[in-house]
Amino acid sequence: MLSKTMEKALNEQVNAELYSSYLYLSMSAYFQNLNLSGFASWMKAQAQEELFHAMKFYNYVYERGGKVVLQAIAAPPTEWESPLAAFEAALAHEQKVTGLINDLVNLAIEEKDHATNNFLQWFVSEQVEEEDSVGEVVNKIKLIGQASGGLFMLDRDLAQRTFTMPQDNEKK
Template identity: 45%
Template sequence: MLSEKLQKLLNDQINYEYYSAYTYLAMSAYADSNEFPGIANFFMIQAQEEMEHAKRIYTYMLSKGGDIELEAIEKPKKEYKDVFEIFDEGLSHEQEVTRRIYHIADVALEEKEHATMSFIKWFIDEQVEEEESFSLLVKKAKRALDNPAALYLLDDELASRTLHPAAK
């Protein structure tokens, strides 16, 4: 059985994953309305991934007999200055997610809750990828700030992202 503390943290993380999905959905809508269909595609898939993360925690909690408690999802930001800002805020957002995941890992370790330590490892690894991919996009978006051709290329590149890419 999970401690009350871990159940609360995992429930909060379910909420934060949905908030992440909402944030990325808002970014997708922003990109779409500014005529960047590739960037919109990237964030739409990002949003779908975050919902899968929420589902992963939900399923884990159920398997441990945890008490699921869903809270209201905070309203995401709607207006952005430019596409650079959405990537930059995406990176900060992922850094915050990492901080939260590390906190869950810290508590699981403190409580010697080995199953949760093992479970949360997937998220620790996932966050390395998330931060790496956003860092790269921030660099590319920065270069494209005053360069419409580079921005077009970036949009084009992101148009090909799929939800579950085939293993290479």
């Protein structure tokens, strides 16, 4: 059984993950408007992944006897100064989410909620991958600089990313 404090914190994380999905979908639309369909596709896959994360939290709350209370999702930005600025914003957002996950782990430890701490370890590892993935694109865009040919090559490469539902034993 979840404590009321943990239940509230996990509900806030559901909202944060839904916002992340919304943010990346907004970034996808931004890139689509720039005719960078590969960048748009990459962000759309990221949006799907964040929705999957939200559902993992959603399902976990119910598995532990809690109640999910959905909250309003804040409107994300819709414009960025450049593709680099958009990906830098994505990296900053992932770093913020890492902090949120770490706060949840700290709360689970404080409450001696070993089951939730165990559940959250998947997200701890996932955030390392998230920051690395976005950071890699930031670095590539910086390497390209003002070379439009490089941007179009990167656009083609980013189009290869697709979201595949992870197959884990947790059914989340």
